[in-house]
Amino acid sequence: MLPTHRSPTPPGEVLAEEFLAPLGITQAELAERMGVPLQRINLLVNGRRGITAETALLLGQVFGTTPQFWMHLQTQQELWEASQLLKKEHRTASPIKRAPKES
Secondary structure, three states: OOOOOOOOOOHHHHHHHHHHHHHOOOHHHHHHHHOOOHHHHHHHHOOOOOOOHHHHHHHHHHHOOOHHHHHHHHHHHHHHHHHHHHHHOOOOOOOOOOOOOOO
16 A cells, blocks of 8 residues: 555665665766666666666666565655546546356
8 A cells, every 4th residue: 555645765765875875885886886877876866767677677786685676666656656646636447346246
Protein backbone atom coordinates (compact mmCIF):
# COMPACT_ATOMS: atom_id res chain seq x y z
CA MET A 1 0.00 0.00 0.00
CA LEU A 2 1.22 3.47 -0.87
CA PRO A 3 1.59 6.14 1.78
CA THR A 4 -1.06 8.81 1.32
CA HIS A 5 0.25 11.52 3.62
CA ARG A 6 3.65 11.98 1.99
CA SER A 7 5.63 11.06 -1.07
CA PRO A 8 7.93 8.03 -0.83
CA THR A 9 11.58 8.95 -0.53
CA PRO A 10 12.87 9.54 -4.07
CA PRO A 11 15.46 7.04 -5.34
CA GLY A 12 18.01 9.81 -5.89
CA GLU A 13 17.69 10.91 -2.28
CA VAL A 14 18.19 7.32 -1.09
CA LEU A 15 21.26 7.07 -3.33
CA ALA A 16 22.74 10.31 -1.98
CA GLU A 17 21.86 9.90 1.71
CA GLU A 18 22.14 6.15 2.23
CA PHE A 19 24.95 5.24 -0.14
CA LEU A 20 27.09 8.12 -1.41
CA ALA A 21 27.38 10.18 1.78
CA PRO A 22 28.09 7.31 4.21
CA LEU A 23 30.65 5.79 1.86
CA GLY A 24 32.27 9.12 1.01
CA ILE A 25 31.75 8.58 -2.71
CA THR A 26 31.25 11.55 -5.00
CA GLN A 27 28.79 11.66 -7.85
CA ALA A 28 31.75 11.81 -10.24
CA GLU A 29 33.32 8.69 -8.73
CA LEU A 30 30.03 6.82 -8.93
CA ALA A 31 29.54 7.84 -12.57
CA GLU A 32 33.06 6.62 -13.37
CA ARG A 33 32.51 3.28 -11.61
CA MET A 34 29.23 2.80 -13.47
CA GLY A 35 30.64 3.94 -16.82
CA VAL A 36 27.90 6.56 -17.27
CA PRO A 37 27.98 10.34 -17.72
CA LEU A 38 28.17 12.39 -14.53
CA GLN A 39 25.03 14.21 -15.66
CA ARG A 40 23.01 10.98 -15.30
CA ILE A 41 23.98 10.65 -11.64
CA ASN A 42 23.52 14.36 -10.94
CA LEU A 43 20.03 14.42 -12.46
CA LEU A 44 19.10 11.31 -10.49
CA VAL A 45 20.38 12.68 -7.19
CA ASN A 46 18.57 15.97 -7.81
CA GLY A 47 15.26 14.24 -8.58
CA ARG A 48 15.18 15.27 -12.22
CA ARG A 49 15.65 11.78 -13.62
CA GLY A 50 14.28 8.40 -12.67
CA ILE A 51 16.06 5.08 -12.36
CA THR A 52 16.00 2.96 -15.50
CA ALA A 53 16.51 -0.79 -15.57
CA GLU A 54 20.07 -0.25 -16.83
CA THR A 55 20.84 2.17 -14.02
CA ALA A 56 19.33 -0.23 -11.48
CA LEU A 57 21.58 -3.03 -12.72
CA LEU A 58 24.67 -0.83 -12.53
CA LEU A 59 23.82 0.53 -9.08
CA GLY A 60 23.29 -3.02 -7.89
CA GLN A 61 26.73 -4.01 -9.15
CA VAL A 62 28.44 -1.01 -7.54
CA PHE A 63 26.72 -1.23 -4.16
CA GLY A 64 26.05 -4.96 -3.87
CA THR A 65 22.29 -4.53 -3.89
CA THR A 66 19.71 -6.06 -6.16
CA PRO A 67 18.45 -4.12 -9.17
CA GLN A 68 14.97 -4.81 -7.79
CA PHE A 69 15.78 -2.64 -4.77
CA TRP A 70 16.35 0.37 -7.02
CA MET A 71 13.42 -0.40 -9.32
CA HIS A 72 11.13 -0.72 -6.30
CA LEU A 73 12.10 2.76 -5.12
CA GLN A 74 11.38 4.14 -8.60
CA THR A 75 8.08 2.28 -8.93
CA GLN A 76 6.88 3.48 -5.52
CA GLN A 77 7.67 7.07 -6.49
CA GLU A 78 5.90 6.79 -9.85
CA LEU A 79 2.81 5.12 -8.38
CA TRP A 80 2.53 7.78 -5.70
CA GLU A 81 2.84 10.57 -8.27
CA ALA A 82 0.20 8.93 -10.49
CA SER A 83 -2.15 8.47 -7.53
CA GLN A 84 -1.82 12.15 -6.67
CA LEU A 85 -2.63 13.12 -10.25
CA LEU A 86 -5.70 10.88 -10.30
CA LYS A 87 -6.88 12.39 -6.99
CA LYS A 88 -6.35 15.91 -8.29
CA GLU A 89 -8.33 15.13 -11.44
CA HIS A 90 -10.99 13.23 -9.43
CA ARG A 91 -10.52 10.19 -11.66
CA THR A 92 -11.34 6.62 -10.69
CA ALA A 93 -11.83 3.37 -12.55
CA SER A 94 -14.83 1.06 -12.37
CA PRO A 95 -13.98 -2.53 -11.48
CA ILE A 96 -15.29 -5.38 -13.62
CA LYS A 97 -17.73 -7.53 -11.72
CA ARG A 98 -17.60 -11.21 -12.56
CA ALA A 99 -20.49 -13.55 -12.26
CA PRO A 100 -20.05 -16.27 -9.61
CA LYS A 101 -18.84 -19.61 -11.00
CA GLU A 102 -21.44 -22.31 -11.29
CA SER A 103 -20.80 -25.51 -9.34
